[in-house]
Amino acid sequence: MIERPNILSPKISQSTWVVDIERASISWSNKEAKWLFSHFFNGDDLSLFSIDERLLLRLQNFAKSQPDGASLPFIWPGSDTGQERVNCIGTLISLGGNHKGVSVKVQSLTVNDTAVVDRVSGMTCSSFDMVQCFNTLPMAVFDGKGVSVEMNDSFSSRFGRVEKIEELFVVSSAAHSMIDMLSNKSLLTQEIRLSTLRGVRWHQIEVCYQASSDRVFFLAHDIQEERDHEIVLYKLNNYDPLTQLPNRNLLYSQLERALVNARKRGLKFGVLSLDLDGFKVVNDTFSHRVGDELIQQVAERIKSTIPQSACLYRLGGDEFVIVQEHATGMDELTAIADTVIKHSIKPYPVSKMEMMITASIGITCYPEHGESIDNLLKNADAAMYRAKSISHNSYCIYDAAMADTIRAHLTLGGGLRKAIEEEQFELFYQPKIRLSDKATVGAEALIRWMHPELGMISPDQFIPLAEESGLILPLGEWVIRRACYQLKEWREQGYPSISLSVNLSGRQFMQSDLVEMVSQILEETGVDSRYLELELTESMLMADAQQTIEKLHAFRALGLTLSIDDFGTGYSSLAYLKKFPIQTLKIDRSFVNDLGFDNDDDAIVKATIAMANSLNLKVIAEGVENHSQVDVLNSYNCEEVQGYFFARPMNNSDFSVYMDSHLMGQTTLLAVH
Incomplete structure (x- = not known):
């Protein structure tokens, strides 16, 4: 028996045959191909040779989508022992009329390839058989320069015909960066956006480089739905569903960053607590639906009037907070309050009515009015209550005496029921x-x-x-x-x-x-x-x-x-x-x-x-x-x-x-x- 070589001999390199796609048979072959099949695939009569079903399906799909002359790299399945793999290049040709065929030419033959364990199924597969180990997950093989060698049906149906690995990436330089990282380690796992036939989508990829064959094995898992779900959960946790404004969670996050930055660089930042005047009456009188519509319009107006550098948050009900980082001083903060108040007196068109609702605002500035987030917010609330008690549609800057106002407000709330019972x-x-x-x-x-x-x-x-x-x-x-x-x-x-x-x-x-x-x-x-x-x-x-x-x-x-x-x-x-x-x-x-x-x-x-x-x-x-x-x-x-x-x-x-x-x-x- 002739020894099966690991390098391409002249006979093997000159092997050519034609696959009749419609008849699922080899319709023509040269003598070098006959020699190759007789020695490696145990096939004496090529017209009777049974073509692998998965390969045939891929060739049929290729013929349907590509014009004559188009080429396709693929691997010709080996013998029953599973040790030989022939790397081929196929060219689409016409066999007369609409009858299609593929002219196959051998590029290389690998014998006794290194076995690789499929991480998903646990099967042991050779490197060129690796693609066939995955039926549902998209997988492809590229050479060391990123040129496509083989891909499974799941990969081609998701990404289309990919000639080079950089075509997958939204940013092509990411492909080169990935290959560079693979030079230092054999396996890389990463979440990244890839270009698919359905558009750009997030994927989790596992990439393995096999030095012995100079092959890159690329496995992709679509995680776009998981990412979308994470975004929805993030918005639910961090944004107000009615106004789409950031909520208390993001307020504290920004204030924590602002506090660290201000302490490190000796900066100021301001907090404005804003509460609408008489909003509860609107809710009770007109319904919560009307109240919600009014809140949405108020939020839009405030957002459009404050500086772009300021951030607006809704804490719930008719409570809002404005944060101005890198404030130059109190004049800048009072100017923001003045602008909000000036625009709040304009009527709001709500439910075929012209509604008018004003705002009371309390102002604090770091570090004058508090050195912690909680103190700044609490003191801004105290200043807001003072503004509300003095005159609606106005603002107050915090001073220490206002803390007594808050305590009195809470005391009154607790004693009101008793006052009714005792007829005070x-x-x-x-x-x-x-x-x-x-x-x-x-x-x-x-x-x-x-x-x-x-x-x-x-x-x-x-x-x-x-x-x-x-x-x-x-x-x-x-x-x-x-x-x-x-x-x-x-x-x-x-x-x-x-x-x-x-x-x-x-x-x-x-x-x-x-x-x-x-x-x-x-x-x-x-x-x-x-x-x-x-x-x-x-x-x-x-x-x-x-x-x-x-x-x-x-x-x-x-x-x-x-x-x-x-x-x-x-x-x-x-x-x-x-x-x-x-x-x-x-x-x-x-x-x-x-x-x-x-x-x-x-x-x-x-x-x-x-x-x-x-x-x-x-x-x-x-x-x-x-x-x-x-x-x-x-x-x-x-x-x-x-x-x-x-x-x-x-x-x-x-x-x-x-x-x-x-x-x-x-x-x-x-x-x-």
Whole structure:
């Protein structure tokens, strides 16, 4: 028997044969090919030689996708012993008509190749048989220069016909870098983006270099879905789903980096805590869907107004934080706050309404206002609460005294339920004056918290807490009951009858049994319903127009007077205003302040009074503080006013003294209904 050589002899190198793809047979061969098959593949008659099924399938696919003359490198399967592998190059030719064939020429023959263990299946395979060990995972073999030698069907169906290894990589230099790394170690595992027939996708690759054959074995596993899943999880954990802004997790990450950088380089950075004013009322009045839409628009506007170097975060609800690294000083931080506040007063188009919502901002700067992240954030919150308590749509810079404000805020929240149980509240009364004769015809009931330790607390401080906690419902019921008992007391004391108005909160108005509760209190106190007036805001009425109309008619059936408070600042529609059984409009103090000095305010007030008169509605102007405002309102035929020019809110005792001096001798003091 002739020894099977490990190097190519002239007979082997000149071997050529033709594969008839359609008939799956060798249709022609030269004498060198016959010699090769008889000595290595035990085939005497090549026309009867059985071609390997996997090789035949690959040649068929090649013929379907390529033109005549195209070449394909492949390995001709060896003998049953599995020791011989023939490296071939095939050229696609025509055998007549659509009949295709492949002209095969031998390039090299390897005998007794080094065995390699397949890491996936555990099978022992020779290097040239390695590709066939993987049926589902894409695998290819390249020579030491990165030229393609062999690939399995899974590889070609994913990547197409790859001639050189750099064609796989999005960045071709990555291929050369990989080959350089393989010179130092035989196996390399890496996650990298590869170019596929479906586009660029992430893969985990295992690359093995076999020095004995100068071959690179390339195994690829598509991990794009895993990467996509990781990205989704990352976004869920680190971004707010409503606004797509980074959340608290990324805020702390940035602040930690900023703190390290600032300490190392002696830099400053600023933290601005931002909270919307009255956002809970929007949610309770209009629904969370409307609130969400408003939050999205607010986030977009803030993001578009702050510097590109600043980062905006949403912590949840209506809480936002702005971080400005490398701040030059407090002037830069206050300029950011000024810009946000300036743009927040512009209306937001939400659900076919023009909504207006402002912001309160607290500012801290490292290292002046805290040397840790938690202290900077806490102090920024304290400054924000101070801004909110002083005036909405404003900012405050932190100072040490503000920490007491936060503690007081938390103390009030904890003591509110106890205060309701122990009736620590008191009603104050502000007179309503009829302009035509300056007669006192009514009063507005205003709640005050008489805290046993902190003294009198204004509604601005505890009403938001009551709204947040839900305690506004029992507190609101207490106010209505106390107002009715006060009317009863005044009647029993012999004072002429006057009307008393009570403000309803948005959450209270949405209470399903509100009408029944008010009816029960009227019956309990025996008060004439004509003298109880309920004040409602425009936004409250527009939350659910149809349900509002039904509830208002139910109140009118009880005989109550209904008033729209702060008219002109909300979102009411004149079309609905005609349908609401309202008797009174209260012009907001913001329009009264500059009467006689601001032509726009004059025009608004005059038009409002004229409209109300045409609808047979009474008009009350609140916030009247000087004689010139009285004169202007009188000239516009405004019926009633209230404000510090006539009297401040008074407790029961002082209001009784006021009535003794203002009501005695008056004949008819009933409010005009």
